[in-house]
Amino acid sequence: MPQIFHRSTNTLSRVSIVSVLVIVGGVIGILTQINRTPYISQAYMAKQQPVQFSHKHHVGDDGIDCRYCHQTVETQASAGIPSTKTCMNCHSQLFATSPYLEPIRESWRTGKPLLWTRVHDLPDFVYFNHSIHVSKGVGCSTCHGRIDLMPQTWQVQSLQMEWCLECHRAPEKFVRPKDKIFEMEWPASGFDQAVEGPKLVKEYKIQNQNVMTSCSTCHR
């Protein structure tokens, strides 16, 4: 009785076993990496806003403190979106006839708030509080990047859980002195994070890793 399979099928079977493994592994690998791309996380994607507000101009050029507009960032969960009145504090006189600012003046006349598009949209099953981060030494630019250089506003981090955990597992790599929280250029030269970080963690009484990475710390 002749052989059913030709000798070359031995090679073929080995190659096909290996290539199936490679292809399946590759597809899984690609899928996990796609989830990390800005296409999914929306990082670096500027959002269309009712008014083309430029942080670069207001923060970078004019030097207005973050808290002039985001006034609850130190005390509440939400940093605070400024009211139309906050815009009008200056724009009652500056660019008072600019067509770009007409939506603001309309909101001022009618009392209807502007509907800004949310840039950092965390999933609803995440509990996030700005004030605790600010008071424990996490600076604005650590999460929001160089907002003073952004003509339009975009997020620079993935906002994915692995990114949150990067800091919750090792806060000493990211915390900074409390008087530097609102500084955009950070880390400053001469600041040794490896030496100062652990000291600050102790000084701020930042909880241990068990608490920081417990499910209910962020999901509640």
Place this chain on the structure above:
Amino acid sequence: MSKNKPPMTGFRRAPLKKTIGALLLASLSLTAGACRQDMHDQPKLKTYREGADRVPPEGAVARGTLAVSAPVAEAGAAKSEFPFAITAEVLARGENRFNINCAPCHSKLGDGNGMIVQRGFKRPPSYHEERLRNSPASYFYDVMTNGFGAMASYSDKLSVEDRWKVAAYIRVLQVSHNAKIEDVPAAERAKLEAADAAAPQGGQTQ
């Protein structure tokens, strides 16, 4: 089972349908997992979400502010003194709030030449002019509360307490702007003079 059809046929068909349905559902949920729906966008009220913008009734007082604001506001009215003792912490808070909310126009020195003024906003008076140096602290409190001229009210940005603290810091600016080197405590004087020597160009004591 009691119908005329053979029971086995009817018995078999249902689970097959169920299995296919379950498989479809499973594959659907696998693909839908990447769509950022469901749990990501829950129908609950969060800050700034539509429906969460409830306007408080007229005369509502935010929790924790009544006990502070009423007596403080009364004590300060039409007096040159402050309603509470001025400590280093009070002045530090005043400086902090001043630099955030006031400095854009009034400048960190209080001379009324802040960045917003340089951009074309109406120039506010300098704190160092005679009229304002002689004004009671409650005057600054009043302007912060109600606004004045081109300046809007800052009662939405500065709590009652903070307004008094900012007024105290305005006093600090006024005093320091007209201070002589003899006014500085001897222990601190060396520090100033050292800084002065380090920067030969800025030879003034200011």
